[in-house]
Amino acid sequence: MSGTQRRALWGALALAVGFTGFAYVTTQVRMLRAVSPWQADPYDAVVSFTLFLVPALAALTTVRAWLCRGGGPQPGYRVDQLLRAARLGAALVAATVATDATAAVLRAEHELWDGWTTWLIAALLPLGAGAGWCLALLRRAVRELPPEERRRPGGDWLDDLALIAAPLADLGAVTRFLRRHIVAAAAGLSVSAGALVVSGQAAGEGWPGWQLAVVELAVFVSGFFAFCLLSDALLRIAVTRPRPGAGRAAAFAAALAVPVSGGLRDAVWSLAGLPGEVDSPARLLALMAVCALLAGAATLVAVGVREAR
CATH class of the missing domain: 1.20.120 (Four Helix Bundle (Hemerythrin (Met), subunit A))
Known part of the structure; x- marks a missing residue:
């Protein structure tokens, strides 16, 4: 170096x-x-x-x-x-x-x-x-x-994780499992991290009510999951074969759409021409869910068309 x-x-x-x-x-x-x-x-x-x-x-x-x-x-x-x-x-x-x-x-x-x-x-x-x-x-x-x-x-990050832990434990089986199930591992990590963040906010600022807690959990879990998938692709956390396909790209787009549409909720609601405002957790959850479905479907189609060429 x-x-x-x-x-x-x-x-x-x-x-x-x-x-x-x-x-x-x-x-x-x-x-x-x-x-x-x-x-x-x-x-x-x-x-x-x-x-x-x-x-x-x-x-x-x-x-x-x-x-x-x-x-x-x-x-x-x-x-x-x-x-x-x-x-x-x-x-x-x-x-x-x-x-x-x-x-x-x-x-x-x-x-x-x-x-x-x-x-x-x-x-x-x-x-x-x-x-x-x-x-x-x-x-x-x-x-x-x-x-x-x-x-x-x-090589990848999981290889080096095994090297770092070698003096203490043999993580070969763990890294092989994670490499085969990297998306599931990312989902589990995202759920855990999202739950910790929401719990920490509730402890520091008070319980917001179950509806707002669900909204916050959905936003953080989705955002963390999108970041995990992005990191795996850019940083080569787990070098797998074959290369990730349309399904993972669609999952990334859908997950990213949740926090993005949540942050831009008023603009998205207005752009869609919907009456009223995003003035309740239920409306916000519905808006984010629809945006996630649309983003995932559009990405799935776009990647599928590109791969077919």
């Missing part, structure tokens, strides 16, 4: 730590959240996920990078996949900063702004600059990889 690649990984870790601190403070400290331009949807929908995804991705990358200690030669697939994870994390930070900046430019929730709001907006500047610098450095680091290493996986 070259010096540029090491600096890129360290820079991505520092960016993730800084972003996590910023996201936690601006969403969990009530005094600051109350005057934030991005406190409501659709802006809040983005940080509600990246607050969890960025540190989780950074933690997994750090654990796997432990195999690179000592400065010796590393398999090309390992370096490539670590850089892929770092780029995805930095991209999530950049997307969140762009979303927050959009809320500030559009003066969202302007009637609630006070002196603290200026400092919150100003904090976006170093965070955005850090994300831009990190992405540029990661691009240079990726270019140092031989092209064949980027095209040929060679």
Whole structure:
């Protein structure tokens, strides 16, 4: 691993730590959240996920990078996949900063702004600059990889998980099982993570009622599931054969449509020409379910047509 690649990984870790601190403070400290331009949807929908995804991705990358200690030669697939994870994390930070900046430019929730709001907006500047610098450095680091290493996986995250755990336990059977059932594993992980997030919110803010709890659970489980499928495809969590087909693409599109349509519920409802407003959990659940079905069906047809050509 070259010096540029090491600096890129360290820079991505520092960016993730800084972003996590910023996201936690601006969403969990009530005094600051109350005057934030991005406190409501659709802006809040983005940080509600990246607050969890960025540190989780950074933690997994750090654990796997432990195999690179000592400065010796590393398999090309390992370096490539670590850089892929770092780029995805930095991209999530950049997307969140762009979303927050959009809320500030559009003066969202302007009637609630006070002196603290200026400092919150100003904090976006170093965070955005850090994300831009990190992405540029990661691009240079990726270019140092031989092209064949980027095209040929060679190994995956599950292989290295077994290597890390080898001194403590033999996880060969576990990794083989996960590789065969990676979608089911992603679904199980997403349900567990979604339940933990909703439970944590209920403990901190009070029980919202079972209908709102179901809405929140559906949003988080779907969003986490979409991210798991995306990560498996981009980061090569489990290198499987054959390549994922139309079914997995449709599942990803349907899952992603749930949090997206939930965050943009008023715009989607208006665009569909429906009477009234999304003023109840039942209507919101129905809207998200219809959007998920439409997105999944459209993706299934599109991928099927492309594969038939």
